[in-house]
Amino acid sequence: MSTDVVPGVVAVTLVSLATLVIGTWGLRISRTTSDFFVASRTVRPRLNASAIGGEYLSAASFLGVAGLLLTFGAEMLWYPIGWTAGYLVLLVLVAAPLRRSGAYTLPDFAEARLGSRGVRKLCSVLVVGIGWLYLLPQFQGAGVTLRSTIGAPTWAGSLVVAVVVLASVSPGGMRSITFVQAFQYWLKLTALLIPVFVLLAVWMADGAADPAAAAPASWSIPLASPGGGIGLYTTYSLIIATFLGTMGLPHVVVRFYTNPDGRAARRTTLAVLGLLGIFYVLPPVYAALGRIYAPSLVDGRSDVLVLELPSLMVGGALGAVLTGLVTAGAFAAFLSTSSGLTIAVAGVLSQDVTGRRWGSRRLGGVAAFRVAAAIAVVVPLLMSLPAQDVAVARTVGLAFAVTASTFAPLLMLGIWWRGLTPVGAVAGLLVGGLGSGFAVAWTLATSPSAGWASALLSQPAAWSVPASFCTMVVVSRLTRATVPAHAGRFMVRLHTPEAVELQR
Amino acid sequence: MSDQPPPRVRVTGPPRRRADVVRPVGTREIDAETALGEVFMRSLLREQLFLALRVLAALGLTLGLLPLLFHLFPSLGDARVGQMPLAWLLLGVLAYPWLVLLGWFYIRRAEDHERDFADLVGSVGSADPEDEP
Numbered sequence: 001m002s003t004d005v006v007p008g009v010v011a012v013t014l015v016s017l018a019t020l021v022i023g024t025w026g027l028r029i030s031r032t033t034s035d036f037f038v039a040s041r042t043v044r045p046r047l048n049a050s051a052i053g054g055e056y057l058s059a060a061s062f063l064g065v066a067g068l069l070l071t072f073g074a075e076m077l078w079y080p081i082g083w084t085a086g087y088l089v090l091l092v093l094v095a096a097p098l099r100r101s102g103a104y105t106l107p108d109f110a111e112a113r114l115g116s117r118g119v120r121k122l123c124s125v126l127v128v129g130i131g132w133l134y135l136l137p138q139f140q141g142a143g144v145t146l147r148s149t150i151g152a153p154t155w156a157g158s159l160v161v162a163v164v165v166l167a168s169v170s171p172g173g174m175r176s177i178t179f180v181q182a183f184q185y186w187l188k189l190t191a192l193l194i195p196v197f198v199l200l201a202v203w204m205a206d207g208a209a210d211p212a213a214a215a216p217a218s219w220s221i222p223l224a225s226p227g228g229g230i231g232l233y234t235t236y237s238l239i240i241a242t243f244l245g246t247m248g249l250p251h252v253v254v255r256f257y258t259n260p261d262g263r264a265a266r267r268t269t270l271a272v273l274g275l276l277g278i279f280y281v282l283p284p285v286y287a288a289l290g291r292i293y294a295p296s297l298v299d300g301r302s303d304v305l306v307l308e309l310p311s312l313m314v315g316g317a318l319g320a321v322l323t324g325l326v327t328a329g330a331f332a333a334f335l336s337t338s339s340g341l342t343i344a345v346a347g348v349l350s351q352d353v354t355g356r357r358w359g360s361r362r363l364g365g366v367a368a369f370r371v372a373a374a375i376a377v378v379v380p381l382l383m384s385l386p387a388q389d390v391a392v393a394r395t396v397g398l399a400f401a402v403t404a405s406t407f408a409p410l411l412m413l414g415i416w417w418r419g420l421t422p423v424g425a426v427a428g429l430l431v432g433g434l435g436s437g438f439a440v441a442w443t444l445a446t447s448p449s450a451g452w453a454s455a456l457l458s459q460p461a462a463w464s465v466p467a468s469f470c471t472m473v474v475v476s477r478l479t480r481a482t483v484p485a486h487a488g489r490f491m492v493r494l495h496t497p498e499a500v501e502l503q504r
Numbered sequence: 505m506s507d508q509p510p511p512r513v514r515v516t517g518p519p520r521r522r523a524d525v526v527r528p529v530g531t532r533e534i535d536a537e538t539a540l541g542e543v544f545m546r547s548l549l550r551e552q553l554f555l556a557l558r559v560l561a562a563l564g565l566t567l568g569l570l571p572l573l574f575h576l577f578p579s580l581g582d583a584r585v586g587q588m589p590l591a592w593l594l595l596g597v598l599a600y601p602w603l604v605l606l607g608w609f610y611i612r613r614a615e616d617h618e619r620d621f622a623d624l625v626g627s628v629g630s631a632d633p634e635d636e637p
Contacts, residue, residue, distance in 0.1 A: 077595035081567065088563065088603050092556035092610050212589055220589035221581035223574050235571040266614065270607045277600030284596040416553055492545055495552065497618035500625050 007324030008149030015331045023180050043178055043258040049271030051178045052255050054185035058337035059141030060396035062330050067302030069287030073219030080280035082242020090247040091269040096262030097415045097494035104257050113414045115484040116422035122429050124348045126406050127250045130399055131345035135380035137395035142334045148304040149327050162381045165338045169373055184336040191329025192282040195310050195322045199289055202313050211288035230455045241461035245400030248407025251340035261498045345376035398440045405432030405464035409472050418487050424476030432468025436460045548621045559610045
């Protein structure tokens with residue numbers, strides 16, 4: 001047991017150290033306030049794309065996708081495809097206008113577009129809720145990782161990530177975070193890519209057995225079980241949630257603000273598409289090899305597939321090194337996504353909750369941010385303790401359903417339709433948020449069952465997204481007298497290319 | 505000390521105004537929100553929106569139809585290309601270059617539109633071609 005622990009401990013320590021070193025180095029070149037919050041809006045597309053990739057590829061992508069593919073087969077390929085295609089939808093509908101809007105967070109965008117503090121507050125609540133829902137699986141994944149690699153109790157891994165994230169976001173600084181996140185993308189890619197070559201070589205040497213032969217026939221059909229009408233509904237609902245949900249993720253939007261202008265925002269998004277595409281080709285390889293070499297993981301423990309496959313296929317020192325590598329990648333995944341989310345949630349909390357006056361006392365800016373960061377981490381940490389057995393990628397999928405039913409309609413209508421009113425936006429956010437939120441709570445609280453009711457609640461996007469859109473449009477038409485006076489002016493700013501010099 | 509946080513200051517991009525340049529008439533039409541400026545903006549907005557919808561349609565008619573195809577023709581589940589099951593090849597590998605290609609096409613066309621728009625706005629009413637930005 002004691003020698004098994006070594007690669008995991010070394011990997012976790014090295015990743016934490018590298019994160020702190022790069023972060024500190026980045027802090028040294030952060031000089032101004034603008035550096036601190038938005039990296040002076042000068043991050044070039046390639047670096048920014050790596051940073052977005054690093055922040056975006058979470059535990060769900062690194063561990064969860066391979067595990068789901070191992071168990072359920074091709075139907076789960078829709079998760080990585082949706083998480084990538086979401087950036088294409090973001091590119092064509094949102095990227096450049098969102099950058100040109102000058103909004104730093106989603107509540108900022110809502111307030112600027114609609115001129116209403118009420119909409120802003122509702123958006124803040126949603127950002128916090130979505131952030132917590134997304135942090136939950138990160139902490140769960142960390143628990144699973146440390147249990148698998150060093151035999152620690154599940155809560156220990158969650159606690160370690162929570163503490164490291166809190167320690168690293170408090171000094172903060174967008175410029176240094178950019179370097180850290182970019183480094184973590186390439187670390188995650190390397191950590192999956194190098195073992196793949198070794199494992200494929202082992203597989204070839206063993207006679208290249210067919211993974212599909214070791215699996216049921218449904219493993220090669222990209223339709224959710226149990227197939228039929230329910231399978232079709234579930235699959236399309238997942239597609240809607242992931243394709244539209246990406247644009248509303250709070251930690252992604254902040255990164256777009258660090259682009260110099262709208263044109264760079266587009267180029268960044270295209271680069272992200274490429275980086276994610278390269279990464280997501282790898283988990284299916286692990287899943288296919290897992291069918292041959294790790295059949296015992298199929299039921300119940302599939303989330304640890306990526307971590308345990310190297311040692312199952314390759315013994316000795318090489319196996320230990322590869323295990324260390326994938327452990328490092330997994331740990332980087334928890335750290336980068338959790339830090340990004342914590343910053344996004346804490347930013348909103350510090351503006352709207354901890355920065356307010358409570359009685360006669362009022363916290364200063366930095367103190368308010370630190371208290372907010374602590375709240376942002378502790379709540380999902382407590383939530384993660386009882387819910388340890390939910391598949392990591394599925395919980396993240398639920399977060400996408402909520403963003404797709406709330407922020408996606410707000411952004412798309414806000415950017416392309418002049419007629420959106422504050423009342424319409426609030427009504428749509430409430431319908432989409434409450435509908436999908438209820439479905440998520442139901443799914444997390446109960447055990448899965450068969451039938452239409454369960455399918456409709458476990459994949460709500462196919463009904464909650466249209467409901468939210470329709471509500472926004474209909475209520476906005478009913479209250480058309482309250483279209484903000486500056487709407488036309490704001491639309492001009494969103495869509496005017498930088499080459500045209502308008503007065504601001 | 506008020507309860508409300510101070511209003512947000514938005515920074516929308518690099519400085520866009522150069523004091524020494526005579527601004528083209530088209531730009532002023534948009535700034536003044538005249539009928540002509542309105543026509544410029546609406547046409548740009550419509551072009552960009554239709555472009556986005558075309559890309560999304562291409563996405564929907566390719567990737568989006570796959571679940572339906574596999575639902576209608578379950579035998580596709582047994583189809584193989586070389587050693588690989590068809591579904592794994594399409595969804596695990598080929599989907600990603602296709603997404604990048606769509607994104608590349610979109611950026612090219614969107615920037616074409618914006619360049620045309622800038623030329624149009626810059627040329628309206630400017631007697632002297634040196635006025636163009």
